Amino acid sequence: MSSAQRKDDHVRLATEQQRAHSGRNQFDDVSFVHHALAGIDRPDVRLATTFAGITWRLPLYINAMTGGSTKTGAINRDLAIAARETGAAIASGSMHAYFRDPSCADTFRVLRTENPDGFVMANVNATASVDNARRAVDLIEANALQIHLNTAQETPMPEGDRSFGSWPAQIANITAAVDVPVIVKEVGNGLSRQTLLALPDLGVRVADVSGRGGTDFARIENSRRALGDYAFLHGWGQSTPACLLDAQDVGFPLLASGGIRNPLDVARALALGAGAVGSSGVFLRTLIDGGVSALIAQISTWLDQLAALQTMLGARTPADLTRCDVLIHGPLRSFCTDRGIDIRRFAQRSSSADIRSEMTGITR
Numbered sequence: 001m002s003s004a005q006r007k008d009d010h011v012r013l014a015t016e017q018q019r020a021h022s023g024r025n026q027f028d029d030v031s032f033v034h035h036a037l038a039g040i041d042r043p044d045v046r047l048a049t050t051f052a053g054i055t056w057r058l059p060l061y062i063n064a065m066t067g068g069s070t071k072t073g074a075i076n077r078d079l080a081i082a083a084r085e086t087g088a089a090i091a092s093g094s095m096h097a098y099f100r101d102p103s104c105a106d107t108f109r110v111l112r113t114e115n116p117d118g119f120v121m122a123n124v125n126a127t128a129s130v131d132n133a134r135r136a137v138d139l140i141e142a143n144a145l146q147i148h149l150n151t152a153q154e155t156p157m158p159e160g161d162r163s164f165g166s167w168p169a170q171i172a173n174i175t176a177a178v179d180v181p182v183i184v185k186e187v188g189n190g191l192s193r194q195t196l197l198a199l200p201d202l203g204v205r206v207a208d209v210s211g212r213g214g215t216d217f218a219r220i221e222n223s224r225r226a227l228g229d230y231a232f233l234h235g236w237g238q239s240t241p242a243c244l245l246d247a248q249d250v251g252f253p254l255l256a257s258g259g260i261r262n263p264l265d266v267a268r269a270l271a272l273g274a275g276a277v278g279s280s281g282v283f284l285r286t287l288i289d290g291g292v293s294a295l296i297a298q299i300s301t302w303l304d305q306l307a308a309l310q311t312m313l314g315a316r317t318p319a320d321l322t323r324c325d326v327l328i329h330g331p332l333r334s335f336c337t338d339r340g341i342d343i344r345r346f347a348q349r350s351s352s353a354d355i356r357s358e359m360t361g362i363t364r
């Protein structure tokens with residue numbers, strides 16, 4: 001099967017998966033402590049975020065999905081228009097289809113032509129040659145390069161890779177050779193603390209944990225198998241909030257994606273330490289069902305409601321959300337217990353005198 005046909009399959013199956021999603025995921029195990037006097041004035045709220053020397057106007061981005069076929073070139077055009085109209089950063093889908101068949105270049109280039117001033121990320125896997133990684137960045141004049149890790153997708157994929165041992169060395173080679181920041185990301189199964197701690201030695205200084213809770217590629221690939229005999233891999237990995245909790249103090253900035261359903265999930269991920277938050281499956285479904293105007297409206301509403309949440313929670317900036325008190329419940333709490341993560345740290349963050357006086361405006 002060609003990579004173009006596979007990409008069309010992924011779009012169809014991911015959209016079906018979104019429609020069938022139960023609605024619940026581990027973000028439901030994260031809640032903010034409500035402080036009724038913490039509110040601030042809406043005009044004082046800012047959405048800009050800075051991580052690893054990169055500043056984005058918004059803490060929300062359209063994460064890697066498509067390109068490589070006629071159909072997904074049209075999707076990339078719409079995603080790029082939505083990114084341009086809202087100011088959100090955007091990532092390309094894997095650009096290996098372009099390495100195999102340069103005639104599909106325009107299906108990726110459209111991300112830049114429609115969005116000349118935006119922050120655009122190229123995307124390759126960890127087997128890409130250094131030359132190809134550079135070609136990917138050049139084709140779309142990318143501001144950063146994502147390298148995706150996807151063992152739980154390749155394993156059930158009928159035509160997938162079966163050997164992963166070369167990945168760390170190749171990530172280091174690519175990182176040393178490209179002159180844009182490299183972001184290592186998962187594709188919906190999560191990055192563990194141990195994985196994250198290995199990245200600085202490979203030259204990587206930003207990672208997107210992209211955890212479980214939304215698009216499930218093990219399930220998508222299993223449904224492309226004649227026998228569907230990898231059903232036991234459905235739901236593999238750690239949820240996005242679990243990854244963020246696991247990653248506390250890793251010493252470099254993190255982005256979060258995987259299972260973001262609404263503006264509250266964006267605020268939860270920011271409160272757990274993400275520098276910005278990405279969505280793929282939900283945005284794709286909106287685009288397929290309602291067209292580009294529906295996607296622009298959805299992103300605009302999310303941003304407006306994120307600002308409203310920050311106002312209520314007293315967070316002038318997205319980073320201020322990391323000072324809000326957060327409670328961890330249910331299976332996510334058990335995960336923290338087993339991994340030795342101190343959740344009281346999150347529940348009692350605003351108890352310092354500083355934050356108390358900020359809330360009342362009264363210094364003692």
Ligand SMILES: Cc1cc2nc3c(=O)[nH]c(=O)nc-3n(C[C@H](O)[C@H](O)[C@H](O)COP(=O)(O)O)c2cc1C
Nearest residue numbers: 014064065093094148187210214215258259280281
């Ligand atoms: C249709 C589709 C195609 C995707 N293709 C890629 C890809 O080519 N490269 C990549 O790094 N991630 C890819 N992803 C994974 C997303 O970037 C993201 O990590 C994952 O879907 C989890 O986010 P979500 O739950 O918001 O969908 C794809 C996701 C979807 C829905």
